[in-house]
Amino acid sequence: MSIRNVTPQPSCADASDPLSVSVQQASEAIRNALTPISEIEQVPIRSALGRVLGADCISPIDVPSHTNSAMDGYALAGTDLPSQGVRDYTVIATVLAGQTLADRCAAGQCVRIMTGAPMPPGTDTVVMQEQVDLLDDQRVRIDARHRAGQNVRQAGEDIARGSHVFQAGRLLTAADLGVLASLGFGELQVRRRPRVAFFSTGDELRSIGEPLGEGEIYDSNRYSLHAMLTELDAEIFDLGVVRDNRQALQEAFVRASGMADVVITSGGVSVGAADYTKSVLEGLGQMSFWTIAMKPGRPLTFGKIGEAMFFGLPGNPVAVMLTFQQFVRPALRCLASGHWPTSLVVEARCQVSLKKRPGRFEFVRGILSYDDQGRLTVGPSGAQGSGILTSMSRANCFILLAEDCAGVAEGEPVKVEPFTTLLYS
Ligand code: AMP
Ligand code: MG
Numbered sequence: 574m575s576i577r578n579v580t581p582q583p584s585c586a587d588a589s590d591p592l593s594v595s596v597q598q599a600s601e602a603i604r605n606a607l608t609p610i611s612e613i614e615q616v617p618i619r620s621a622l623g624r625v626l627g628a629d630c631i632s633p634i635d636v637p638s639h640t641n642s643a644m645d646g647y648a649l650a651g652t653d654l655p656s657q658g659v660r661d662y663t664v665i666a667t668v669l670a671g672q673t674l675a676d677r678c679a680a681g682q683c684v685r686i687m688t689g690a691p692m693p694p695g696t697d698t699v700v701m702q703e704q705v706d707l708l709d710d711q712r713v714r715i716d717a718r719h720r721a722g723q724n725v726r727q728a729g730e731d732i733a734r735g736s737h738v739f740q741a742g743r744l745l746t747a748a749d750l751g752v753l754a755s756l757g758f759g760e761l762q763v764r765r766r767p768r769v770a771f772f773s774t775g776d777e778l779r780s781i782g783e784p785l786g787e788g789e790i791y792d793s794n795r796y797s798l799h800a801m802l803t804e805l806d807a808e809i810f811d812l813g814v815v816r817d818n819r820q821a822l823q824e825a826f827v828r829a830s831g832m833a834d835v836v837i838t839s840g841g842v843s844v845g846a847a848d849y850t851k852s853v854l855e856g857l858g859q860m861s862f863w864t865i866a867m868k869p870g871r872p873l874t875f876g877k878i879g880e881a882m883f884f885g886l887p888g889n890p891v892a893v894m895l896t897f898q899q900f901v902r903p904a905l906r907c908l909a910s911g912h913w914p915t916s917l918v919v920e921a922r923c924q925v926s927l928k929k930r931p932g933r934f935e936f937v938r939g940i941l942s943y944d945d946q947g948r949l950t951v952g953p954s955g956a957q958g959s960g961i962l963t964s965m966s967r968a969n970c971f972i973l974l975a976e977d978c979a980g981v982a983e984g985e986p987v988k989v990e991p992f993t994t995l996l997y998s
Contacts, residue, residue, distance in 0.1 A: 593864040593871075595976065596899060596934050600913075602861065603875060603904050606882065609742075609911040610834065612765040618754060621745050623806040625910045627762035630739040635729035636755050639691040641670075644724040647705055647713055648696035649683040651721020659716045661708060668693060683713065692725060699724035732756070742911045767805075767908045770833035770881075771798050772812035772825055774841040774850060775888065780814060793962065794839040794886075794893045801897050805905050807835075817841065822853045830857075830878035834908060837901060840888030842872045850874070850885055858883065866976060867934045869959035870896040882908075889959040895936055895971075918973065921989045924952035927974065927981040934976050938968035941989055941996055951989050969996055 594602075613627035642648060649662060662683040668674045670689035678684055678695035686692075686699060698721050706714040732738060738752065745753075745763075753761065778792040779785055792814050802809050810832055815825045822841075829836040841850035842862070851874070854860045860876035860883070870892040874885030884901050886893045907913045921941055929935055938954045951972055955964030973988040974981065981987055 593866040593933075596865060596867050599863055599865050599873065599875070599900060600903070603900055604907065604913050606875075606877070607904060607907050609908055610764050610767060613762050614765055615760050616763055618750055618759055618761055621750060621753075621761045621763060622747065624745050624761070624763040624766070626739055626741055626743045626745060627764045628741050629737060630753065630756075630758075632732045632734055632736050632738050632756050634732075634756060635734045636732040637726055637728055637730070640728045641689050641691050641726050642686045642699045642724065643688065643726050644699050644701045645687050646685075646699045646701045646724065647683040647715070648686040648692055648699050649678060649715075650680070650695055651698040653680050654698065654719050654721060655715065655717045657717045659714050661712055661714050664711050664713060666693070683715075697725060698722055744906070744910055764909060766808045767835060767905050768810065768833040769802055769807045769835045769837060769905070770810040770812055770829035771795065771802075771837040771839075772829065773814045773839050774817060774822065775814070776817045778814045778840075793890050794888070797890065797894055797962075798837060798839070798897065801894070801902070802905075805902060806909075807905060817849060819849050819853055822849055823857070826853065826857055826878055826883075830881035830883070833881055835901075835905065836878060836881050836883045837886060837897075838884075839886045839893045842874045842885040842887060854878075854883070854885070865896075866932065867895075867899075867936065869936070869957075870899075873900070875900075887959075890962045891938070891959045891965050894962075894965055899936075916990050917994075918988050918990050919949060920986045921949035921951040923972070923981050923983065923985050923987045924950055926983045927953070927972070927987075929974050929978055929980045931977050931979050935974040935978075937972040937974060938964045939970045939972040939989065940968060941970040941991055943996075949989070951987060969993070 616624060662681060664685050665678060665682045666674055666676060667685040668690045669687045673691050674684060674693040676693065678693050684693045684696060700715050700719055701724065708714055739749065743749065773792045773795050777789050779789050780792055785791065795811060799809060799811060812825060812829055815821050838850065851862060854874065854876065858876050858878040860874055863873045863875065864871055865873050869889060870887055872887050873896055876883050886896050903914050927937060937957060939951045940954045941949060941951045944950045951970065954968040955961065957964065970989045970991045973990055
């Protein structure tokens with residue numbers, strides 16, 4: 574009996590694959606294929622958090638609008654301060670925030686002033702109330718430790734009238750909205766949100782509320798995708814589950830690309846017997862079927878169906894979340910704003926040793942925390958199979974093991990990409 578060997582094909586069991594693209598190459602190709610959204614709409618300032626500014630913002634006023642006191646104290650002319658010893662002053666009036674004083678303050682006089690009140694005529698300096706001696710109701714004594722011009726906020730020192738405050742394309746934060754409110758803007762011009770249509774593929778998938786038959790599982794990808802898209806402030810169209818059927822897939826792709834800027838699917842992009850996606854897509858648009866040198870998340874399809882960008886994510890739930898975070902999220906941000914974002918990467922001490930062969934970029938789900946000496950430390954959040962979503966839900970970061978990394982020893986520093994800036998574990 575003769576023994577015939579099986580000829581192996583490249584697979585996700587290989588450490589590296591000469592035909593695969595790197596994470597970097599895939600990101601660059603996606604970036605180059607993007608045309609940012611340009612349509613503008615107007616929204617009230619309270620609805621503008623996380624939206625993208627549609628036009629440059631020029632300040633119509635000075636902020637602050639008038640020169641005012643930064644302290645509760647006494648306003649006087651800087652030239653009237655004693656250069657040595659002490660000097661006594663008559664308090665001619667009191668001015669509170671929101672009031673103005675028309676009277677001029679002369680030499681030997683001062684005005685009691687509260688924080689935010691406009692500086693009265695003849696004054697340019699404020700002495701804190703804690704630094705004067707009160708002689709009686711109308712007289713204070715000031716010594717020589719003060720500097721002319723101190724404790725005063727100049728009109729326009731934060732924002733000068735006519736200055737460029739924000740550029741179009743800025744993703745609006747809470748602080749930005751405060752700045753825009755301080756300029757008196759109640760409505761803002763913002764770019765239209767990206768429209769994203771998505772569906773899951775697979776005969777084994779059931780939606781929540783349906784009974785599970787033999788060999789069936791609940792569709793979880795649509796829910797994690799929905800949540801990640803909600804965080805990105807996209808307009809979402811959930812097209813449900815599509816069966817592993819050529820006709821059904823074809824119809825779903827055409828429908829999705831007709832309504833959205835971006836179409837996302839999960840499953841069906843590998844080489845399984847029921848993976849029709851590839852042949853259907855080839856007939857519909859220009860596609861790149863990538864094997865990405867990363868783990869998890871190896872197969873990814875990217876291309877265009879009509880005007881819509883298309884991301885065919887893998888089926889495994891962790892691979893879906895990882896490829897979304899690494900490729901789809903920056904792409905959607907860039908589509909919305911014109912800027913491809915950079916993720917925050919920090920260094921932490923690895924609590925355990927990590928095995929790895931050089932070849933692929935590995936993303937290890939991890940828990941980042943501070944040790945009792947205040948140093949950042951990280952360890953895996955659990956089993957790392959690409960279907961094990963619980964270790965993704967426990968994780969607050971990815972530990973980044975670059976292509977050439979050949980393993981990490983316990984206590985060695987590693988690069989970590991936190992999911993947020995607050996650490997929960
Ligand atoms: P596929 O790429 O379609 O072969 O899917 C790979 C693995 O991911 C299989 O075990 C699928 O059952 C699983 N899978 C695919 N889609 C989903 C989904 N929407 N929710 C949960 N698991 C999925
Ligand atoms: Mg499938």
